[in-house]
Amino acid sequence: MTGTEYAELVAFMAVASERSFRRAAQRLGLSPSALSHTIRALETRLGARLLNRTTRSVAPTEAGQQLFARLQPVLGEMDAAVREVGAHQDTPRGTVRVNLPRIAAQWVVGPILADFLAAYPGVRVDLVVDDSITDVVAGGFDAGIRSGELVQQDMVAIRLTPDLRMAVVGAPAYLARHPAPQAPLQLREHACLTYRWRESGTLQRWRFSGPAGASEVAVDSVFTANDTNLLLDAALRGAGLAYLLDGLVAPYLGRGELVRVLEPWCPPFAGFYLYYPNRTHMPAALRAFVDVLKSSYADR
Incomplete structure (x- = not known):
């Protein structure tokens, strides 16, 4: 017709x-x-x-x-x-699908989730924890949360957290057997626990910045995984040094279960951003989710 x-x-x-x-x-x-x-x-x-x-x-x-x-x-x-x-x-209702790394789920969405669901009973939130870099449009997601360095320029991006830092950490038992590195190149003498990107299969780069500028170190990865919790657990058990977000390891540093090394060589980088495609007609459920996150983290 x-x-x-x-x-x-x-x-x-x-x-x-x-x-x-x-x-x-x-x-x-x-x-x-x-x-x-x-x-x-x-x-x-x-x-x-x-x-x-x-x-x-x-x-x-x-x-x-x-x-x-x-x-x-x-x-x-x-x-x-x-x-x-x-x-x-x-009227906000329906499902909001969000792709985000585990740490962002714990830090960013977890603290506001109960209040959001109570305020919008017609909305369902579907979080897909994914530490790799996923195309949210191709994956059918409404939005994503990633470090600002990883957000594509054609996305609407809203800053949620202050800058982040990476940390090289190891258990006291491991460092008792292996003297702590004093410079990034000394990592080549250590057993390292490295994140592997699921989609590409490549290893995460251990990046540092010092008096001579930015650098990358090709470490000896004795253990690789595409799950940051597995790397954290291996570090806690003394398997080697791990390269993880400092916010993830902070509680263990405070309790002395992990020790941080090479701290002066780990500069801050862009914090977490909420991002989504530029939509002329945004669904009310997504708009509500965006507004709650923006207001919750506006002063951070």
């Missing part, structure tokens, strides 16, 4: 229900003459008279009554579907 054919049927339904060209024209935002022309075009196309009209009244013919009865539930369902979509734009 073409757009013109659909418009003709809508015009007919308006006239048949209003029993008036004038009222139907007002309802559709048309002039009575334009509406009359549309009805004549429909009758010509169908080869049947659909409306009996005089100067005083309008009423469906038998063919018109049959067409009206068949179309009424169909167009009613279509109107309901359109209203339902519109309601998603006005």
